[in-house]
Each structure stands twice: as C-alpha cells, then as structure tokens.
Amino acid sequence: MTSRQISKKQEVRPRGPTSGQPPPPRLPLTAWAVLGLLSFRGERTGYELKKWADSSLRFFYWSPAISQIYAELRRLEELGLASSRRSGPEEPRATRRYTITDEGRAALAAWADGTDDPGTPVLKHPLVLRLWLGHLAAPGTLRGLVERHIERTRAELAAVREAQQRAGQVAEWEFPQVALGWSERHQQAELELAEAVLADLDRLAAERRQRGEESPTHG
Incomplete structure (x- = not known):
C-alpha cells in the first residue's frame, strides 16, 4: 500500500458517543482493529484473524504481524474486552479461539461512535x-x-x-x-x-x- 493511517504506535483516547456512555479505554489503533475483527459473528483463532487482516484490513489500514495480533489479544483479554477458550480433544491440534465480550462490544461501539477527529492519514x-x-x-x-x-x-x-x-x-x-x-x-x-x-x-x-x-x- 502507498499510505498508512495513523502511526501504529500512536494511542488515542476518543471522546465517548453522544449517548452519554463512558468513553472507551485508551488503546492503540491496532487493538481497536483486532477487536473490530472479533466484532463479527463467530470465534476465531489468532491465525484466522491474521488471514482476515491480510485480506481486508491491509487495503485501508495495515495488516499486523501475527505476533502483534496475539499481543493485542492478550491485552484485550486482560482488559475484559475479549475472551478465549482452548479447543477440545476432538481437534487434531490444540488452538485458542477468541470472541468479543459484552464489555468489549460496548467499548468498541463507543469508540466507533465517537465524534473525535480520527486523525490525518500518514503518507510514506x-x-x-x-x-x-x-x-x-x-x-x-x-x-x-x-x-x-x-x-x-x-x-x-x-x-x-x-x-x-x-x-x-x-x-x-x-x-x-x-x-x-x-x-x-x-x-x-x-x-x-x-x-x-x-x-x-x-x-x-x-x-x-x-x-x-x-x-x-x-x-
């Protein structure tokens, strides 16, 4: 891609939506992107999230490395915004599947519905x-x-x-x-x-x- 949105390291604390809900937590933009991937129906592994980012996010934001996706998933779990479960014995390889929590969906909705300026795209x-x-x-x-x-x-x-x-x-x-x-x-x-x-x-x-x-x- 020829451009990137906000710097990957930049953290934002947007104002909450006009509904009066509390503002979302302070997170890097990539954390919001990963949480956004989880907001669609179904459980997903970190690998599946990476594949989806490669076929979607990279066209308008960027596709995080698999290591960064897992780092953000750990962060989201620690904050109670996502949860995970280990696969059962019926699967050939043990995997961990992630889903968004009710708290995570509320925080993501507050962030998506925020009225703050999303920032100027950075062209490199x-x-x-x-x-x-x-x-x-x-x-x-x-x-x-x-x-x-x-x-x-x-x-x-x-x-x-x-x-x-x-x-x-x-x-x-x-x-x-x-x-x-x-x-x-x-x-x-x-x-x-x-x-x-x-x-x-x-x-x-x-x-x-x-x-x-x-x-x-x-x-």
Missing part, C-alpha cells in the same frame, strides 16, 4: 522518496521502478476487487464493503498517479536531450 511513499532523489539515479532506474510499481498496483487493485466480491456475499459486511470501495478507488488513483509519473519522466528526459544535458548518473 518509498517510491516517491526515490523520485525526489532522481538526480542521483542511474539512467532508466526510475522508469523501471515506476513500471514495477504499476504492476504491483494493478495486482493490488485486482486483490481489492476480489475482496469486495467476497464481502458482497455476506449481509453483515455491508460497511466493510464501503471501506473496500474506498480501497478500490485509492488503488485506481495510485495507478493513475504512477502512469502520470512515467509521463513526467519522459518529459524530463526529452527536455534534457533538447538542452544537450547528460542523464543523471551516480555521484
């Missing part, structure tokens, strides 16, 4: 940083990087559309569909921006040739 675009230093790049390097980025973005766009199709088959995922719709438009815009960058690079190369200047080389 490694390719654009390389473009910024293009005067130090070898000829053709930047164009090759942008072309690979376009291929990767097209693959991400196809993945988002596949996730949208899956979400459309589940009635309770109507709001995740809205988030994935944003992701589709975001990837489409990223594709258009990258194609415009190729045109900019071509224009710069033509201008340099007209001026009789050499292409940038390593310093």
Whole structure:
C-alpha cells in the first residue's frame, strides 16, 4: 500500500458517543482493529484473524504481524474486552479461539461512535522518496521502478476487487464493503498517479536531450 493511517504506535483516547456512555479505554489503533475483527459473528483463532487482516484490513489500514495480533489479544483479554477458550480433544491440534465480550462490544461501539477527529492519514511513499532523489539515479532506474510499481498496483487493485466480491456475499459486511470501495478507488488513483509519473519522466528526459544535458548518473 502507498499510505498508512495513523502511526501504529500512536494511542488515542476518543471522546465517548453522544449517548452519554463512558468513553472507551485508551488503546492503540491496532487493538481497536483486532477487536473490530472479533466484532463479527463467530470465534476465531489468532491465525484466522491474521488471514482476515491480510485480506481486508491491509487495503485501508495495515495488516499486523501475527505476533502483534496475539499481543493485542492478550491485552484485550486482560482488559475484559475479549475472551478465549482452548479447543477440545476432538481437534487434531490444540488452538485458542477468541470472541468479543459484552464489555468489549460496548467499548468498541463507543469508540466507533465517537465524534473525535480520527486523525490525518500518514503518507510514506518509498517510491516517491526515490523520485525526489532522481538526480542521483542511474539512467532508466526510475522508469523501471515506476513500471514495477504499476504492476504491483494493478495486482493490488485486482486483490481489492476480489475482496469486495467476497464481502458482497455476506449481509453483515455491508460497511466493510464501503471501506473496500474506498480501497478500490485509492488503488485506481495510485495507478493513475504512477502512469502520470512515467509521463513526467519522459518529459524530463526529452527536455534534457533538447538542452544537450547528460542523464543523471551516480555521484
């Protein structure tokens, strides 16, 4: 992805909803994301939560590492916002399955219904940083990087559309569909921006040739 929402380390304490309920506890945004995954029906293992994050959250937020998911699950359990149970002897491998508690659902609802500003998205675009230093790049390097980025973005766009199709088959995922719709438009815009960058690079190369200047080389 080309952007990230709020920094992974940032913690937020939003105001409670207008219903007058107490404000939610102070948690990192990733903890709210993990608790949000648990808010849909069914018990899930940490591995299943990771797979779901990879096929949903990563398109508009980020996909935490499996170790961080388990760390957040432990935190949520300690706070009474989630609970877990060990699998029975009928399963080939012992696993722990997690569910949201009533307290967790109330806290998550208070957070989701809060009226505080969710914050400004943080853009960290490694390719654009390389473009910024293009005067130090070898000829053709930047164009090759942008072309690979376009291929990767097209693959991400196809993945988002596949996730949208899956979400459309589940009635309770109507709001995740809205988030994935944003992701589709975001990837489409990223594709258009990258194609415009190729045109900019071509224009710069033509201008340099007209001026009789050499292409940038390593310093």
